[in-house]
Amino acid sequence: MADQDTIRQVEELKKYKYGFETQVETEKAPKGLNEDIIRFISRKKDEPEWMLQWRLDAYHRWLQMEEPRWAKVHYEPIDYQDLHYYAAPKKKTIKSLDELDPEILKTYEKLGIPLREQEILAGVEGAPKVAVDAVFDSVSVATTFREELEKAGVIFCPISEAIKKHPELVKKYLGSVVPVNDNFFAALNSAVFTDGSFVYVPKGVRCPMELSTYFRINERNTGQFERTLIIVDEGGYVSYLEGCTAPMRDEHQLHAAVVELIALDDAEIKYSTVQNWYPGDEEGRGGVYNFVTKRADCRGRNSKVSWTQVETGSAITWKYPSCILRGDNSVGEFYSIAISNNAQQVDSGTKMLHLGKNTKSRIISKGISAGRSQNTYRGLVSIHKKATGARNFTQCDSLLIGEKCGAHTVPYIQVKTPHAKVEHEATTSKIAEEQLFYCRARGIPEEEAVALIVNGFVREVIQKLPMEFMAETQRLIGISLEGSVG
Amino acid sequence: MLLEVKDLRVQVRPEDEEAEGAVKEILKGLSLAMNAGEVHAIMGPNGSGKSTLSHVLAGKPGYEVTAGEVLFDGEDILELEPEERAAKGLFLAMQYPVEIPGVAYMQFLKVAVNAQRELRGEEELSTPDFMRLVREKAQKLGISMDMLKRPVNVGFSGGEKKRMEVLQMAVLEPKLCVLDEIDSGLDIDALKVVADGVNALRDASRGFLVITHYQRLLNYIEPDFVHIMVNGRIVESGGKELALKLEREGYAAFQDAA
Ligand SMILES: Nc1ncnc2c1ncn2[C@@H]1O[C@H](COP(=O)(O)OP(=O)(O)OP(=O)(O)O)[C@@H](O)[C@H]1O
Ligand SMILES: [Mg+2]
Numbered sequence: 001m002a003d004q005d006t007i008r009q010v011e012e013l014k015k016y017k018y019g020f021e022t023q024v025e026t027e028k029a030p031k032g033l034n035e036d037i038i039r040f041i042s043r044k045k046d047e048p049e050w051m052l053q054w055r056l057d058a059y060h061r062w063l064q065m066e067e068p069r070w071a072k073v074h075y076e077p078i079d080y081q082d083l084h085y086y087a088a089p090k091k092k093t094i095k096s097l098d099e100l101d102p103e104i105l106k107t108y109e110k111l112g113i114p115l116r117e118q119e120i121l122a123g124v125e126g127a128p129k130v131a132v133d134a135v136f137d138s139v140s141v142a143t144t145f146r147e148e149l150e151k152a153g154v155i156f157c158p159i160s161e162a163i164k165k166h167p168e169l170v171k172k173y174l175g176s177v178v179p180v181n182d183n184f185f186a187a188l189n190s191a192v193f194t195d196g197s198f199v200y201v202p203k204g205v206r207c208p209m210e211l212s213t214y215f216r217i218n219e220r221n222t223g224q225f226e227r228t229l230i231i232v233d234e235g236g237y238v239s240y241l242e243g244c245t246a247p248m249r250d251e252h253q254l255h256a257a258v259v260e261l262i263a264l265d266d267a268e269i270k271y272s273t274v275q276n277w278y279p280g281d282e283e284g285r286g287g288v289y290n291f292v293t294k295r296a297d298c299r300g301r302n303s304k305v306s307w308t309q310v311e312t313g314s315a316i317t318w319k320y321p322s323c324i325l326r327g328d329n330s331v332g333e334f335y336s337i338a339i340s341n342n343a344q345q346v347d348s349g350t351k352m353l354h355l356g357k358n359t360k361s362r363i364i365s366k367g368i369s370a371g372r373s374q375n376t377y378r379g380l381v382s383i384h385k386k387a388t389g390a391r392n393f394t395q396c397d398s399l400l401i402g403e404k405c406g407a408h409t410v411p412y413i414q415v416k417t418p419h420a421k422v423e424h425e426a427t428t429s430k431i432a433e434e435q436l437f438y439c440r441a442r443g444i445p446e447e448e449a450v451a452l453i454v455n456g457f458v459r460e461v462i463q464k465l466p467m468e469f470m471a472e473t474q475r476l477i478g479i480s481l482e483g484s485v486g
Numbered sequence: 487m488l489l490e491v492k493d494l495r496v497q498v499r500p501e502d503e504e505a506e507g508a509v510k511e512i513l514k515g516l517s518l519a520m521n522a523g524e525v526h527a528i529m530g531p532n533g534s535g536k537s538t539l540s541h542v543l544a545g546k547p548g549y550e551v552t553a554g555e556v557l558f559d560g561e562d563i564l565e566l567e568p569e570e571r572a573a574k575g576l577f578l579a580m581q582y583p584v585e586i587p588g589v590a591y592m593q594f595l596k597v598a599v600n601a602q603r604e605l606r607g608e609e610e611l612s613t614p615d616f617m618r619l620v621r622e623k624a625q626k627l628g629i630s631m632d633m634l635k636r637p638v639n640v641g642f643s644g645g646e647k648k649r650m651e652v653l654q655m656a657v658l659e660p661k662l663c664v665l666d667e668i669d670s671g672l673d674i675d676a677l678k679v680v681a682d683g684v685n686a687l688r689d690a691s692r693g694f695l696v697i698t699h700y701q702r703l704l705n706y707i708e709p710d711f712v713h714i715m716v717n718g719r720i721v722e723s724g725g726k727e728l729a730l731k732l733e734r735e736g737y738a739a740f741q742d743a744a
Binding site: 433440446452453457460 | 544545546547548567568569571572573577578580583584585586587588589593594597598599601602605637654658
């Protein structure tokens with residue numbers, strides 16, 4: 001039996017290369033969720049009283065709420081008392097990378113995010129700069145390029161630090177896009193969130209480099225609840241990347257994040273995600289439950305937010321990055337690739353709420369299902385009475401590989417003004433045998449052919465990704481679909 | 487011998503008829519032999535099984551071989567995957583080239599070249615070397631680099647698709663080229679360009695199996711042998727004069743033989 005398990009694990013390892021575990025000493029909160037645990041987290045983070053009260057308020061609201069059941073996903077009930085809500089590497093906060101636990105440094109190197117090299121590269125001319133915030137379980141362990149960003153006036157730091165150093169910004173914006181009682185998972189996150197990234201781009205500043213956060217769940221039975229808050233002031237611009245991985249575990253891991261974006265007048269935010277949490281094995285054992293609330297508020301006139309996401313991991317994905325188009329002439333975009341294989345379940349999409357005049361939104365969603373997976377696009381386009389001149393274009397394309405998977409498109413459209421234009425196009429197709437054979441007759445093996453055809457199918461979205469992510473994404477698509485044919 | 491097809495019998499199971507016995511035999515004991523350096527033409531009426539033969543040679547799924555052998559370079563290839571046959575040097579220019587949206591032709595070609603090399607245990611071709619190779623071959627076929635940036639066959643005209651098939655062949659340098667109606671849809675000038683492309687590849691180590699309906703192509707690509715295929719069998723073989731006879735008399739005479 002043990003042998004069987006080892007064999008299975010080794011085989012799985014070939015597929016999910018981020019599945020290793022890091023041995024570091026950690027400090028954990030006891031299992032369970034109650035006021036004491038929340039006080040414990042707040043104390044660990046050395047938080048001001050107002051933050052603690054905010055959390056407790058969220059906790060009490062959460063207790064009144066019910067887990068949503070409307071998504072097309074099925075899973076065993078989660079026992080919220082059987083989780084750790086805080087886990088942190090023992091070593092305290094660090095000043096430079098030299099102080100970081102070498103095991104953690106190695107972890108990020110293995111993940112292809114060499115933190116140290118990121119810093120070294122800074123000296124190399126022409127090397128692309130990407131500032132990285134590395135979040136390991138419940139805490140941010142390192143943020144690179146901080147000084148250089150500070151010079152430009154950009155604040156990029158762990159949110160736990162922002163709470164202490166920039167309370168006026170945090171108080172003003174935290175929960176202003178996703179209110180604590182927005183939904184069950186958002187309330188839970190608000191009560192127990194441990195870390196995440198904070199970005200503030202001041203008036204008229206174009207952030208001089210890409211910012212990125214890499215989330216890593218390492219500990220067993222530990223939920224990850226990160227919180228990201230990005231504010232771009234008038235005329236500012238930032239491009240932000242988010243990547244996520246987790247070790248392979250037989251049990252499910254819970255990830256419930258909240259991301260809030262605020263764009264003021266003429267500001268622009270480009271937010272890209274490559275989500276590659278452990279998807280579980282072929283039978284559906286293990287894998288991350290990914291329940292995420294991501295929302296952008298285009299608060300200012302002429303503001304713009306683009307969400308680009310590549311979803312390949314997680315056992316269950318429940319995620320709808322949305323835009324509130326409040327400012328006149330504001331623009332919201334959603335470009336998505338969602339791949340599901342084996343027993344994965346994806347219910348994802350977006351909400352575009354048009355409140356301001358002449359607001360525009362564009363939704364391009366590419367869903368690929370293989371194996372026995374279920375892939376649902378769920379989208380809402382809502383145009384309010386005052387949003388005259390609003391326009392939306394939606395295109396949802398689904399691609400099926402094999403006979404046992406499913407693709408579903410659930411568009412909701414509400415238009416309350418006659419002065420708006422909404423277009424919706426949807427297609428579902430299968431990889432044609434003819435296409436596969438054509439590739440194979442040219443010497444391209446079947447799996448590679450599938451990856452090639454799928455990459456073609458999602459090209460429009462891939463082109464929206466920052467350069468650094470393009471090649472990785474193309475490779476990831478190949479890996480995610482391994483074993484999907486034959 | 488480059489290719490030997492011996493008494494090949496092939497059937498298909500039409501898709502929506504699950505019932506036992508709902509099979510259709512298409513190739514009914516077909517034999518054919520060709521040496522390296524030779525050009526063989528196959529002519530035959532619509533539905534006689536020419537494309538089926540080409541598909542079975544290339545390993546397309548969906549056909550059931552019930553009897554016979556296919557030896558390529560002396561090796562039985564019927565159990566090999568299509569990609570393995572391709573890597574061994576078998577190329578099929580298809581009657582209906584397939585569209586692959588979103589995949590640039592250049593990328594497709596590069597993946598194909600390197601996939602074949604990998605299957606053969608050879609090193610990857612570097613991007614500059616690959617580009618040089620493609621540019622040179624494309625120029626000869628009058629194919630612009632712009633065309634290679636477009637997705638594979640999407641929106642290409644019939645003639646352009648055929649031209650691109652020949653480009654693939656030129657880049658992949660196979661040993662056996664099966665050309666299924668490479669002349670259909672070509673205008674007079676394009677026919678000449680494509681034929682020149684094929685002729686440029688003719689050499690002592692390479693063989694061509696040219697499937698066509700029109701004698702005209704054979705004026706440009708001169709065959710060593712012409713085979714007439716009717717109802718799943720080769721019913722007559724001869725030199726290139728056979729094509730002329732066919733042009734004059736039609737298939738009636740041969741149909742009786744079948
Ligand atoms: N999958 C299939 N199911 C049913 N019938 C098939 C299938 N494939 C081929 N056939 C039939 O087999 C016969 C031979 O087809 P094939 O395409 O090989 O002919 P061909 O000689 O290439 O004709 P053409 O000159 O028109 O290209 C036709 O009658 C065709 O309808
Ligand atoms: Mg044919």
